[in-house]
Amino acid sequence: MFIYLNGQFVKKEEARISPFDHGFLYGMGLFETFRVYDGHPFLLDDHLERLNRGLAELTIMHCFKRGETYTILQDLLKINNLTNAYIRLNVSAGLGDVGLQVEPYNEPNTLIFPKPLPPAGDITEKKAILLKQRRNSPEGNERIKSHHFMNNILAKREIGHAADIEGIFLTKDGYLAEGVVSNLFWIKGNVLYTPAVNTGILNGITRQFVIQLAKKKNLSVEEGLYSIEDALKADEIFVTNSIQEIVPITSFEGNKLPGKKGRFVQEFHLEYRHYCKSLWSRQCLGSE
Structure with missing residues (x-):
C-alpha cells in the first residue's frame, strides 16, 4: 500500500516524519476521514472546509482546495488500484523545538492514508x-x-x-x-x-x-x-x-x-x- 507524504507517494512501511514534529510532541495536528465511492470523494468540500477552519485555529499555515486535493486522491487511488476506499487526510504541525510554540507553523506534514473498502452495501445495525x-x-x-x-x-x-x-x-x-x-x-x-x-x-x-x-x-x-x-x-x-x-x-x-x-x-x-x-x-x- 502506498500513502501520500508531502508531495510523494511512498510505501507505507517507508514513510517517515521527524520525532520533533509537534503533532507527535504536543498533538498539534488534525485529520479528516471520508469515503471514496467509485472514485468520488463524498462531501470532500465539507471535509476540507472543516479541516481548513481547524488549521487556522491551530495556526498551521496551509489551506486545502478541492482541485489539488482531488488530483492527489485520484493518483493515490490509481497507484493502489482502488475505486472504493477509506481515506484519512492528516495534517501535522511540522518541526519545532521541544517546548510550547507560540509562532505559526509554516511547514506542516501532509499525509493521506487509503484503505480498501468494498462497494457500499446494505444497512448495518x-x-x-x-x-x-x-x-x-x-x-x-x-x-x-x-x-x-x-x-x-x-x-x-x-x-x-x-x-x-x-x-x-x-x-x-x-x-x-x-x-x-x-x-x-x-x-x-x-x-x-x-x-x-x-x-x-x-x-x-x-x-x-x-x-x-x-x-x-x-x-x-x-x-x-x-x-x-x-x-x-x-x-x-x-x-x-x-x-x-x-x-x-x-x-x-x-x-x-x-x-x-x-x-x-x-x-x-x-x-x-x-x-x-x-x-x-x-x-x-x-x-x-
Whole structure:
C-alpha cells in the first residue's frame, strides 16, 4: 500500500516524519476521514472546509482546495488500484523545538492514508450502550478533529472489539453527547433530535448532511441538551459517521428499536445512496 507524504507517494512501511514534529510532541495536528465511492470523494468540500477552519485555529499555515486535493486522491487511488476506499487526510504541525510554540507553523506534514473498502452495501445495525467514560470538554471553544483522541480510545476500550456495539457518551452533567466515533440522532413523530454542538461533540460532516437532508424532507430538526429519558422515548435511533454512514440502533439500554426496519432510516439510507457518488457538499442539496 502506498500513502501520500508531502508531495510523494511512498510505501507505507517507508514513510517517515521527524520525532520533533509537534503533532507527535504536543498533538498539534488534525485529520479528516471520508469515503471514496467509485472514485468520488463524498462531501470532500465539507471535509476540507472543516479541516481548513481547524488549521487556522491551530495556526498551521496551509489551506486545502478541492482541485489539488482531488488530483492527489485520484493518483493515490490509481497507484493502489482502488475505486472504493477509506481515506484519512492528516495534517501535522511540522518541526519545532521541544517546548510550547507560540509562532505559526509554516511547514506542516501532509499525509493521506487509503484503505480498501468494498462497494457500499446494505444497512448495518448496532446496539447502543451508555459509557461509563464521560465525554471530555473540547480543547478550545468547539471540538475539532484533532490528534487529541485519548477520550475516544478509553471509551473504545470500555466496549471492546464488538463490531455491533456503539458506546454513547454522556457529558459530565449527564446529557447525551455522541458515540465513540459517531454522532447520535433519534426520531419521535416527525421531529429529528440530536445533541447540540455545545455539549462538546464533534460536528460531524455526516451529521450536518443528515440535518440538511431532514430539512429537505420537511422534517423538524431540534438540537439541544437531552437526557437519557428523551432518547428512550424515540421511535427510531441511529448514529452516523463518514465511514459507517447511517447506522440504525436495534436497542438502547434494553429498549428495543426497529433498527433497519425504521421508516426514516430507510429513507435516509436511500438518499445517501443517491448522493454518495456525486455530491461535493451538503450545500448542493438546496440547488436541485
